[in-house]
Amino acid sequence: MKILDSNSSYLTFQWLGTFTLMYTFSDFNNKLTQGSGIGELMHDLGAGLEQARRMNLEISMLGGGNPAHIPAMEKIFQDRWKFLSAQKETLNRTLGDYSSPQGFLEFRERLANYLSKHLSYPLKASNLAITQGSQSAFFMLLNSFAGSIAKEGKFQKILLPLVPEYIGYTDQGIQEGIFKSLLPIVRTTSKNRFVYEIDFAKLEACLKKESIGAICLSRPTNPSGNLIPSEHMNRLLSISRKFNVPLIVDNAYGYPFPNITFDHSKLDWEPGMIQVLSLSKLGLPGLRTGIIVAEEEIATRISEMSSILNLAPGNVGSLFVEDWLENDLISEFSNDIIKPFYFQKSQFALQQIDKHLGSKIDYSIHESLGALFLWLYFPNHRYTSRQIYEKLKARGVFVISGENFFPGLEEDFSHRKQCIRLTYSRNNEEVIRGIKILAEELNL
Ligand SMILES: Cc1ncc(COP(=O)(O)O)c(C=O)c1O
Structure with a gap:
């Protein structure tokens, strides 16, 4: 026992x-x-779901970040799998050999060509490091720029220029207290809709006062579905250069793939920036493949850390997508299949919320500009987000309670206690059911 x-x-x-x-x-x-927010999320996906099943509850899994099973993409994956299984030599090499800790050179060369076109910068294989999913890329990156710097007797933090931000960063620090985060400006855009914006005055003041090692944000943002506009990204980059810290951009849902963005999404790579991409939201989370695009010294340092943590990244993800780079198929899949699929899902979920929450409940939704989630704010409701989460879970509806998305925030902020994140990528019946139960519980 x-x-x-x-x-x-x-x-x-x-x-x-x-x-x-x-x-x-x-x-x-x-x-x-x-105990961590991400742990609770993964627990809900597994044990919580199992428990709900045992109680014979009908389930609406609107909690996780699993990408949707898009039939057209699944067919493409099956065909690719079949094709690869007949390529004996390639397969033997992929399954039977370790790559370098930075990933196979040939794959990185092909990827560098593809990314050079899309990110408008002449990137080389040495600018790229392949990792075991982007989550582990963040573990290495965040701990590389945050924590104690013994020789200088200081403690550096990661600055999140705007929260709410991805739950998966929250507990990644090897040391406590690695985040400093800033309250956003909340701008109402229309009835029942708002958007978070970066408060640049606060950002500059913070960089002057605090010891910051890097600035980090997800774009599109998990959980809010935000897409920080290009001009704000440019401004962030020039500020981060001025203070000599890298700007880490989490592109898990972003441009150029899977490009789950519903607004102008193109973001160039430039020195001073670290972009992190992933194959997961293309529909391939099981391949655990992340990609870091950075200055050579950073890519090399990541590779050295990777060799200690993993020896080398897995090879199957690289093999799976490498032929889709030269002919741009990976962008075609993203723009023609994946993006429209999620856009339609997002519109559907928004309509359902407006229909069922309607005039009875005081609510506002962050503009849905990308990623797989809607971020709902219930100002003045007597239930906190945690209470809403518990009530929904008891009825087989899984969402994520908002308070997990504010790492490093010292100020009070009503959104921390009154928001939930809802994933809209599940089938329509599950989404409708979940939203109806949400409306019922809020009205009780
Ligand atoms: C914003 C963001 N970054 C990173 C990740 C990590 O993804 P993966 O490790 O599958 O690449 C996720 C997963 O949901 C995410 O939402």
Whole structure:
């Protein structure tokens, strides 16, 4: 039997009651096992879902970040799998050999050609590092720029120029307190709609006052569906250069692939910027492939860290997409299949919310400009976001409670306690059911 006492750093094992072992876990282990928003999310996806099934609850999984199973893309994946399984030599090399810790050189060369065209900068293979999914890329990047700098006797933080921001960053610091985040400007755009904007005056003031190692944001933003406009991105880059810190842009949903964006999305790469891409939201999260686009020294440092953590990244993701780079098929799939699919889903979910929440409930939704999520704000409601989350979960509807998306925020902000994130990529019936139950619970 295994007993985990969450208040202590000891894990006690008892086997058949005959003897007890006490292990002492490190600060690193305790920091990463103390419970996290991302852990709760993954738990809901697995155990929570299982429990709801056992209770015979009908389920609406509007919580996770799993990409949709788009039939046209699944057919493409199946055909590709079939084709590759007949390529004996390539397959043997891919499955039987480690790549370099930075990823196969040939793949990085082809990817560099593709990205040079799309990101308007002459990138080389040495600017790229392939990782085990972009989540692990962020673990390496965030801890590379945040934490103690012993020789200077200081502690650097990652500046999130605007929150809410991706739940998956929250607990990634090896040390505590690696984030400093800024309140956004909230601009009402129309009835029941708003958008978050970066407060540049606060941003500059913060950079002057605090010890910041990097600026980081997701674009499109998980959870809000925001897409920071290009002119604001340019401004961010010039400010980050002025303060000599890199600008990390999380492109998991962005340009050039999977390009789940409903507005002008193109973003060039320039020195001073680190872009992080992923194959996951193309529909391939199982391949665990992330891509870092950065200055050579950063890509090399990531590769050195990768060799310690993973030896090398997995090869299957690279093999799977490499032929789609030269002929631009990966952009075609993104623009012609994936983007329209999610746009239609987003419009559908918005209509359903307006229909069912209607005039009875005070609500506002962040403009849906990309990614897979809607971010709903319930000002003045007597339930907090956590209470809404619990009430919905009890009825088999899974959403994510908003408070997890504000790492490093010191100020009070009503949105922290009164927002939920809802994934709209599931089938229409699940979405309608989830939204109807949400309306019922809020009206109770
Ligand atoms: C904004 C954002 N960044 C990074 C990730 C990590 O994705 P992956 O590790 O599958 O590449 C996700 C996953 O949902 C995400 O939403």
